[in-house]
Amino acid sequence: MAELAGLAGITVRTLRFYRERKLIPPPRREGRIAWYDDHHLARLRTISALLERGHTLNGIAELAEALDQGRDVADVLGVEPTEEEPVRLTPQELAARFEGQVTTENLATALDLGYLGTDGDDIVHISRRLLDASEALVREGFPLAEVLAAGRSVREHADALAELFAELVLRHGPEEDMERLRPLARSVxxxxxxxxxxRRMSKRPRDIP
Structure with a gap:
């Protein structure tokens, strides 16, 4: 326990408190010996990152319960299911897609956005298209932290567009029409x-020979 606390940058007392609050899963026991592993360390680092981002311990406890029960974190955060295809990944596969950039901070941001959830030992990304686009941007040299920040901004605009479309549909028909007309909204x-x-590219200054 002391070794784990030291690696996580917290005190043993804090670690015991987290255990009591069930923020981390119980250790594997062999007789009187309790064994912790990299999953416990990753969870502790994620807790620290979430606390730094202003999350409460009660909220983190709810997320931890979802993780331990194999529930999708998006459910806990109130993200509605979509027609997007989810992607199941091992932690190693996720790390390979974003080599060197799967940090505690980036994981916390992805959790906060609802991009990532869990199912047992696997990680589930909410959308294959978002995952593939994010990976492509990172391979082009864009930092994952900035890609996630852009994603948060895009979501705000997307929510506004969805609200605009919903209001249009509800003014002229029943709510059930929204799903039927969804492809048209996406095309627009x-x-x-x-x-x-x-238009943005046309504003770029052109080289003059």
Whole structure:
């Protein structure tokens, strides 16, 4: 326990408190010996990162319970299911996709956004398209922390667009029409983003021979 606390940068007293609050899973026991592993250390580092980001211990305890029960963290955070295809990954596979950038801070941000959940020992990403796009951006040289920050900003705009579409549908029909008309809304948004990128690129200064 002392070794684990030292690696996590906390006191043994704090570690005992976390155990009592069930913020970390119990250790593997062999007789009177309690064995902790890398999963316990990763959980402690995630707790520290979440505390630094302003989360309460009660909220972290709820997330920890979801992790231990194999529930999707997105459920706990109130993220509704979508038509996006989730992706199941081992921790090693996730680390390989974002080599050197799967830090405690980035994991905490991804949890906070609801991008990541768990199912047993596996990690579940909420969307294959988001995962693939994030990986591609990182391979292009963009820091994962900045990609996640951009994702948070994009989500805010996407929520506003979804609200705009919902209000339009509800003014002219029942709520059930939203799912039926969803592909049309997506087409409009994709076309507008594409046109906006064209306009943005056209403003770039051109080289004059």
């Amino acid at each position: 948004v994709e076309a507008e983003v594409s046109l906006a990128l064209d």
